[in-house]
Amino acid sequence: VFTHFADTAKYLYEHLAPWAKANLGLESALVTGGGGNRATADGMPRDLASILTAFSPRSKERPADLAAEGEIDLLIATDCISEGQNLQDCDWLVNYDIHWNPVRIIQRFGRIDRIGSPNERIQLINFWPNIELEEYINLEQRVSGKMVLLDVSATGEENLIEAQSGNPMNDLEYRRKQLLQLQDAVVDLEDLSSGVSIA
Template identity: 40%
Template sequence: GNDENPTDFAHRFSPRSNEKEALIGAEEIRVLISTDVLSEGQNLQDGHIIVNYDLPWALIRLIQRAGRVDRIGQKSAEILCYSFLPEDGLEKIIRLRDRLATRIKQNAEVVGSDETFFEGDPINIADLYNEKAGIYDEEEDAEVDLASLAYQIWKNATDKDPALLKIVPDLPNLCYATKANSVEAEKEGVIVYTRTAEDNDVLAWIDRAGRVITLSQSAILKAAQCEADCPALARLAQHHDLVKKGVDFIREDEKKMTGSLGKKSSIKYRVYMRLDRFIKENEGTLFVTEPLNRAIDDIYKYPMKEYARDVLNRQLKAGISDEDLAGLVVSLRDDDRLNIVDGSEPDLAALQIICSMGMKNKGVN
C-alpha cells in the first residue's frame, strides 16, 4: 500500500491479463499481499484465490476485492474466497460475522443470489459490484456503524492491555461508572447503552434535566473515551433516574420505527405499496374487502412475523399477482401469522440495559 507504483506489482502478479507477457517467469509474483489500494481498477484475474485478512464493514469492499479476480479472461472454473474471522471471544462481543451476514442476507433479498459468502449465505456479487439499479438508491448512513467504531476502540484498548480480554467479557449487564465530563458543562448527564428486542445496539446521551443530548454513536463514544487510569467519580445523585429516562426514550423511538414501513427494499414496504396501489386501482369493486383493508392497516402499524416475511418474500420473488397477494395477506392475518400485535413474540419490553456511564462536571456532588 505504501509503494510508489502498486500497479507494477499487479502487472507482475497478473501479467497475462495485463498483456505483460515479458514479465512471465523470473519477474512474476505468485503471491500478492496488498491493502485495498489494489481493490479497484486492477486486473488480477491470473489468480483465482482471494484471502481476506480483515472483514470490512462496508460490504462493497468485499465485492471490489473479488471483482479484481472475477473478470473477463479468468481461466479458472471456480474462484475461491477465504476470510479470517475474529477469535471466538472477540466475535462474541462484537458479533461482526453475524452483522455482516445479516447485511449480506438483506442485500440478497433485494437482488436474488447465485453466489455465496460465509458458508452459504447468498449474495449476487455481480449485481452489487456493478451497482444494479435500485440497490444503492437510499442514502448511506452518515454515522459510522457502532460495531465498527466500537471494535476499533476495543482493539486499541486490548492491544495496549491484553488483560481486558478477560476482564470486560466477565462484567455483568447493568454495570455503571462515572467519569469527569470533558465536554460542555451543559452536557453533564448519563450515557446509556442498550440492546433492543430486535438485537440493535442503541446509545443515548441524557442531560441532567432528562433531555436527550444526542443519539450520535460516534459523538457518544468519543465523549465516553478515557484511559484505563482515568479516575472513577461518585455517581450523580439522579444517575439511575436518568438511565430510566434514556431507556424510556429508546423504547418510544423503537415503537415509532417498528410502526413505519422501513426501507424501500423491505418486505413490509414492498407488500404495503403493492396492496395500497391495488386497493386504489380497484376501489368500489369486489376485490377490495374489509378484511383486506384491515390486513393492510396491520401491515403499516405493526412489525411482521418472521413466518409472514418468509412466505411473502418467496411469493414476491415468484411473481405473485396483486390479486393473489391480497388473498395471501388476508389469509395470513386470519391465521394470526401476519403481524406481531399481541406480544406473542419478543417485544420492546425485552430491551436490555448493557451499561451506563455518568458524565460529571467538576465540583458537582
C-alpha cells in the same frame, strides 16, 4: 491477501514473505497505497503498475520483453487495489480481516472473479475474529445480515460469505430460495440488539 489496514498488511508481509520464499520458492509483494510497496523478487520495480502486472501478467497483457522482471505469486494489499483492477490470473483470495461493509468484500472478490478468468474455480477465504472478540462486536452476524439485505435488494451479486453449492438454478428457483433465505434471516435480524444499517 486483502486487509483494511496498512500496518496489518506490512505485518503480514514481514512474516509471510520470507517464509514463502524460503519454504515454497514463492515471490511476494506488498501494496498499501501509501508508497511503501515492497517485493521479494530481485530487480522488481516497486511501482503499483509493475507489481500488479507481475502478479497478473496475462490479464495485464505484459509484453514478453518484461518477463525477465519475474512474477509475484503472493500479493498482500490494502483496499487501495480493491476497485478497478483486473487480477483474474489469481484463483485464491484471502480476506485477512472482514470489512464492515459487505460491498467491500464483493469489490475485493471482483478483482479475481472476472469474465475470461483462466481458472475453473475461484476460492475465497475469510478470517473471522476469535470468539472473545466476535462476542464483543458480533461482526460475522452483522456482515452476514448486511449480505442478506444486499441479496434481497436485487444487487445481482451472490452472497460471498455463505458457501453456495450445487448446480446453477433457474431464475424462479433462485428467487424462491432468496425469499426463503430472507424469511429465515428476518428472524435473525430482529434478534440483533444494535440493529442493522446498510449505510
